[in-house]
Amino acid sequence: MNSQSFIEQTLTEAGITVNGENPFDIQINDNRFYKRVLKDGSLGLGESYMEGWWDCRALDDFLYRIIQFGGEKKVKTNINSICLVLAAKLFNRQSLKRATKVARKHYNLGNNLFEHILDKYMMYSCAYWNKASDLDQAQENKLDLICRKLKLSPGHKVLDIGCGWGGFAQFAAQNYGVQVTGVTISSNQAELASKRCANLPVEIKLKDYRDIAEKFDRIVSIGMFEHVGTKNYPVFMDVVHRNLKNDGIFLLHSIGGNENRITTDPWIDRYIFPNSVIPSPSQVSAAFEKQFTLQDWHNFGHYYDDTLMEWLRKFKIAWPAIKNQYDDQFYRMWEYYLNICAASFRSGKNHLWQIVLTKQCYNINYQSVR
Structure with a gap:
């Protein structure tokens, strides 16, 4: 299964349709979005929104459905999360x-x-x-x-x-x-x-x-x-x-x-x-x-x-x-x-x-x- 199919399936399970008509459906502006999210998880989701790769009329509802479904756990842990955990364990970050x-x-x-x-x-x-x-x-x-x-x-x-x-x-x-x-x-x-x-x-x-x-x-x-x-x-x-x-x-x-x-x-x-x-x-x-x-x-x-x-x-x-x-x-x-x-x-x-x-x-x- 390629990155697009995996992300689309995950979103479907959360009740979200890619380029759908509901206010909470995600609208993809750049197909690089799929590999970005699969690679970087929540960091990639947020950064790709900042860069205009996707939009959503009801952003709060979209994100609520992702969190409620546990979508962030569906995407494998990425290197950014691993580095954060290691830094927190090894150093006093505060x-x-x-x-x-x-x-x-x-x-x-x-x-x-x-x-x-x-x-x-x-x-x-x-x-x-x-x-x-x-x-x-x-x-x-x-x-x-x-x-x-x-x-x-x-x-x-x-x-x-x-x-x-x-x-x-x-x-x-x-x-x-x-x-x-x-x-x-x-x-x-x-x-x-x-x-x-x-x-x-x-x-x-x-x-x-x-x-x-x-x-x-x-x-x-x-x-x-x-x-x-x-x-x-x-x-x-x-x-x-x-x-x-x-x-x-x-x-x-x-x-x-x-x-x-x-x-x-x-x-x-x-x-x-x-x-x-x-x-x-x-x-x-x-x-x-x-x-x-x-x-x-x-x-x-x-x-x-x-x-x-x-x-x-x-x-x-x-x-x-x-x-x-x-x-x-x-x-x-x-x-x-x-x-x-x-x-x-x-x-x-x-x-x-x-x-x-x-x-x-x-x-x-x-x-x-x-």
């Missing part, structure tokens, strides 16, 4: 020296891009759509939910690990009267976060989490743990434990996956989040169980599908205003990125967890919040 790569590759793309596609607080993580009709309200719901889970009170000193553009720090300081220290490794984020939080009891530091040495009443990390890496999970928890007061509360907001992995998808690693990896439940619990007591584990990953599709909608609307800063391949890259991430949550492959932890040395009567 060491202090390597950690800033994701900031240079993604978070420093330009604040203007993110200002156009995100909400008013510029939260680049899953929103909480319960009783929300728009992105701004859904993200504000998420921020308030986090504050209530942390049991914030006026005067609390709060550490935000991976503070992004300062959205949580701004919201918590304004609405709960707390002092916030935010740390990020992205210079673009730190600059804008400092401006957004001016005149508030907020300090933004351009610093790696491993360099923090200060006691806090509460610690939160929103959408940053995915960049920590499996080799550093225990180190991350050590840092939180060392800097959290004995009666403190820590909330971890992170994407999670069903399987133990030490690498991410090769296309995501190369083009979006280098050196990232999505943790499994056992990997997270193994990292915290010796030092922390689990108080709450809340999964609302289904809301990430809604969040990503809203980012995609806003990205498409904003493109005419920002396209002079990028190129057409960047547009297709971001379109593919947002769609495949939405598909991964829609399929139940990925989840969104909010995990609340307290120190084992302190007995706290914690009441869960929804």
